[in-house]
Amino acid sequence: MTRQRPLGLGTHIFVPDADAAVAFYSEAFGAAELIRHRLPDGRVLFVELAVGPDKLLLSEEIAELDALAPSSLGGSPVMLLLELEDVDGTFDHAVELGATVEMPVAEMFWGERYGIVRDPFGHHWALCTRREQLAPDEVAERVPAQPTNGTWASE
């Protein structure tokens, strides 16, 4: 069997209410809706959003398939990474729109300005500047022993 080089990697998330989610992701994160399909009963089967150069698929919960949102599951172990020019402005705006602060924005040891919010549907978003500012060796020298007070920020 040969190992294939994939053509792409995307993210498909589940939410309780697609309209509310599209409104939030558009307003908070600049997403643009490209395509929407519904089931005959009106549930939103999927919406394809463009977020910067990437895509985010979202669907409403389909209980018959056990495809549930974090709010129904009691949490999510997945983090969505969003690279931005203005982390602070987007972070504050997302919180104004109903996101919950999980890690306040700070300069992190790996060279990013970075913070984490939980959106109103339970998905975790890490908002960050570009990752490639430091060489890997420089980051290695700065790795702390553990997080302090719930953050990786040094102070």
Place this chain on the structure above:
Amino acid sequence: MSSTSDYPALTTAGFQVLLALASGRSHGYAVMGFVEQLSNGRVRLGPGTLYRTLARLVADELVRESEATDPSAPHDARRRYYELTPRGAQVVREEAELLARLVDAAQTAGLLNGDRRTR
């Protein structure tokens, strides 16, 4: 000299669609045909890629639907009519200038002359 557009990055499909519209092609079928012809048949924009690419360009205000569009085909970009916005015209020009510089560099590196065969 006008300022730069600061548009982050065009995809290959995005550039090709803008190029088709810059050459005066206006509906989706014509854009698909132009891209296929341009690449000697190597690049084929499927209807799904065409739709997504155009929807993204419209959302970014590089392209707008023209008034001739048929509202009965909301997801069929092949049958809809599009035109560049002024910003779209600027972005495609900047991308073409960048590509021209890359092609110049490729020429200088001997990649296009057929005279630098290694081994």
